[in-house]
Amino acid sequence: MLITCPYCGPRDVSEYTYQGDGNRARPDAGSTDNQAWNSYVYDRLNIAGEHHEIWQHSGGCRAHLAVSRNTLTHKVSAVAFARDAGHRKSDRHRKSGGAA
Amino acid sequence: MVDVLSPLKPVWKPGTHGNTTSGVGVVLTETQPGSIVQVAAWPGQEKKLIAAIKTVTRLALPDGAGGGVASDSKAAFGIAPGKFLIVDQNEGFAAILSGIMTADIGTVTDLSHGRTALRISGPKAEWVLSKFFAIDFSLPAFPVGSGISSVHHDVFAQIQRSGADQFDLYIFRSFARSFWMALGHASEEVGYEVS
């Protein structure tokens, strides 16, 4: 699998570290909404298809990347610097816990 | 001035090694620059940083990811978004760069002791490096002056092509001896010279 880093260009997946579901939105730092924190920390989407993920180019420029990847074909359709992609809003994110 | 101790000292074996029946494929050396400095711009300040680098080093960095230039005594290249590695034969370059770097442009980090500079040159340099990194080292894909950041297992490396068949590798000092030995091992089949 190749991921095209916006800075370094296409690189082998072995240079990257998976850094989790990119659909999660962190509650405000001072938030006391336990449900929201629980959801942020523990809930992960397990999508069969187009998924938004965070990968770090840990063996390259070390930037975190927002990667859109099809989990069925491994096809990467879009890559951007995570810092430019901004906070993902929680609309794609389930509000409550529980397995699906 | 107290000498900087090379991490390669006990394994530094000048001379030719390996299979030299068809000549020396690569020359391996440690360049021991006086200064290895990382400069990093805040987003949007890259142009100002490049201008500041030019003021101090007289090296004109080209735009674009991994862009770089190398001369006999100085080198600079991009290693990450907004980040550059500046190398100078003289010591104390971090202080000079700090002098012109204002907080609104970015930061300066001295890595002169933290990175070991290894040079591999010769007709088989691309071949030997290909054993370590999943990088296309051919000249059109990796032009002279430009740099890349990559990794060989746990050994992080920043690499600049400083000539048509010459590459400078900046390796974490603690890994340098291991990597040097691996480099020698990989060069054995093409014959190598340590100088």
Added chain:
Amino acid sequence: MSPRRIDTGGRRVDRDRGIRFTFDGKPYSGHPGDTLASALLANGVTLFGRSFKYHRPRGVLTAGVDEPNALVTVLKGNIREPNIPATQLEIYDGLTVVSQNRFPSLSFDIGAANQLGGKLLGAGFYYKTFMGPVVGPLKGTRFWMFCEYFIRRAAGLGRAGYDKDSARYERTNAFCDVLVVGSGPAGLMAAKAAAQSGKRVILAELEPRFGGSANWSSETIDGMPAADWAQATIAELRERKNVRLLPRTTVWGYYDDNMLAALERVSDHKRDAAKGEPRHRYWSIRPGAVVLATGAFERPLVFPGNDRPGVMLAGAAERYAAEFGVLPGRKIAVFANNDGAYGTALALKKSGAEIVAIVDVRRQVSEAAHAAALSTGGEFLAGHAVVATEGGTKLSGVKVQIFDAATGALSGDPRSIDADCLIVSGGWSPVIHLASQAGVSPQWDDDRQAFLPPKPTQNWIGAGAFNGSFSTAAALSEGDAAGRQAAGETDGPAEELPNVDAPALQSNPAPVFEIRTSGKAFVDYQHDVTAEDVRLAHREGFVSVEHLKRYTTLGMATDQGKTSNVPGLAIMAEALGKPIPDVGTTRFRAPFAPVSIGSLAAERYGDLKPERLTPMHDWHIEHGATMYSAGLWYRPMIYGHSGETIEQAYVREAKAVREKAGIVDVSTLGKIAVQGPDAAEFLDRVYTNMFSTLAVGKARYGLMLREDGFVMDDGTTWRLGENDFLMTTTTANAGKVMQHLEYFLDVVWPDLKVHLTSVTDQWAGAAIGGPKAREILAACVTGTAVDNEAMPFMGIVHGEIAGVAVMICRLSFSGEMAFEVYCGAGHGTHVWKALLEAGKPFGLVPYGLEALGTLRIEKGHVTGAEIDGRTTGRDLHLDWMLSKKKPFIGSAMMDREGMTAEDRLQLVGIVSLDNRPLNGGGHIVEQANPEDPANSLGHITAACYSPALGKFIGLALVKGGKSRHGKRAFTSDPLRNRFGPVEIVSHHFFDPEGKRMHG
């Protein structure tokens, strides 16, 4: 003596030179270019091995990578390499080979008696037999365990060796525009066309010689023998700078994003590898486009006795004659379901063999085939089938009978025909493995009775026999088109395609796979799976092809069913009464052919495993340090004096620190430069305590939690400037912490102006501690005072030691008055030596990790053993560090119910009451009962002998924690048989008020 070397053919071998080798201890000779198979055949050897289950004699079936039978073990010194196909093994002087799976010898094998029990050993034999009785001493799997030893000795293939493989393996990465896999006429044309466009081309061929079928074909290309055309073409390619030729290279895997894996056998064919030359090289190739020109495998027919030595695939026989100059027999019979074998018969006759009969399952054959049959001079038996083979370990004849291809019925009396070789052709299967790995299921084609490649889902283009285009003319034109397409050329062919002169023989077969009559008829030779086994599996309900495969193990041997998959499927389809495409096929997986584990481990193995060394590493070694590996780092454990035990050494070292002074290398601590105007704000967010209030020139101990509220790491962070911090982490967590911080800066708080840089390797660090530490510093530091005023607790000063700039912070892990001295890594040894020199009059000693551990246990300081990912700040009595003034990572989750519960494991100290050592990992229980080690209250995280207390002590995580102080408990460690009483105490064993370090 049946097979022999002939005067014609043999382009691949150098008849002027001889090679001597041994097989089962017996010396033989061959020529350079020979495979073991061709050389042994030339010596008249037909028996190569014994079969997997029944120990049946087996010979050579094929001439290539598809060989299921002739597997041998190569011995190089003490290194055994089992299961090498003799057809792939190039001989060299001194080659030593032994046959496999025979006892006591190949020609007389006791295990062959297994054939008599054939009915018992059918498919599923193990599952059925070794379920074991329901009761009794051998109930359940015990029966299997009882029998396993004998079965493992009798069944199976070659035996692996026990010695360490001394061969060298390498891996490399390659990039190109076009990768051509296979160098037959199609592959050669593709490579040539792509190369002419100037693109970077790699041509990989698994054989030592490029040219594929052109090397043994009797056709002509452009008026010259096909083999000459191939060599001329390859010579042209060799001249081109943009072409890399990889002989002996098997492309074995096709992965995502057009990444292919290949194995180059660099020096297997040599007696001695050249200096630095690897045995195997693993290529990871990333081409823009791939041309798959992998050809086709000929299929055997399934009939009783089809495994007897002397039975060979037709194409293989032709290849031995043409390429190696070896005739596989004198009197050759032919058995086929297609025209292709007729050409082979003609070629073999031309080479001097007698064709005794051509047996074809078809009643009607093409005119061309008929004419060819007549000109071979052999008896032509259309509408017949071979129903048995005769002979012992060598074929002496075949039995034939009238056969109706439409019904499979046999009629008339069988009659014998004398023959010492039977060549068989059951049609051809395109080698679509790589395409199938890279995509979806293959497509069945009725004309060819074969699976054709699927539609590409990756960037490959097929050509030639791979596509089912079996004629050379088609291979040339498809190869040329594929090469141009792969190179991105859109124009028509630049020059005319070569002319081919070939007989008009079609290889499309009749749909006959099996001759069904009594006797063992093998489908999978290597795993001894018969046609009857397939039907048995069907009768027992295994109707899915995937289940069939697993139950019978069809296609699961080292050859991965290259000759058996399609016949097996056809027999299954017939049993099910379904057409073949409805039964489906299993998808091919990597690797296409066996890959050495060494090539996959390559540079990651042995001496080449990367190590991290501190700047003072060589000094430690020179001064008698015993080194620990801590992750990739190497650190001194003790500096043992002669005659000292480890315990004596660390006790001596720890005592010296408490009484005088000690120095320890702390260069491995993770160090991160945290720089920028928002650095202080960032640290406030990632640490549980405040850093924005820290003054420049001071350090502070910090605690970091994960988002879920558990402790992640601890360490001190030094404020070197307003916007400039130096964070230290534990050695083990340095990388993890860096990544954690980078994640938050990039993903969560991209608005913060902070840069993070790993500076672990920039600094050498030495911690010097003990009552004399300050005096030692005063004796060697210049440029700054080191007294209490200049350097209060957690104060930082800059100065020089022996002419080198140093940065000193007064902080203590040992509990003594202590300082960490940092300097540039390249000056580390210089400063270290200067400190030791200055410390000499004061009794300064270097100490290792064991003493460091002892000192910290005495002080109750936590490390990775306590910060194990399951402990909270409160569990470790670090609540005082959890700021209430600000949110921080983990603050929202750390107060959850389960994390504040009363019965959580908490940090305590324990003292051994029986004056015996404690073990880390031992449990703490209320009642010691070695018979029933249960009801654990917690566990010991670290233990040592404390010279300061004169006792064996430890740290433990125990339920109830503080409430148990002063109470008695027991340690229970059944694994090491250590049981005994302990007292639970405060984790602050020594100097709990910290008078010594505050001094």
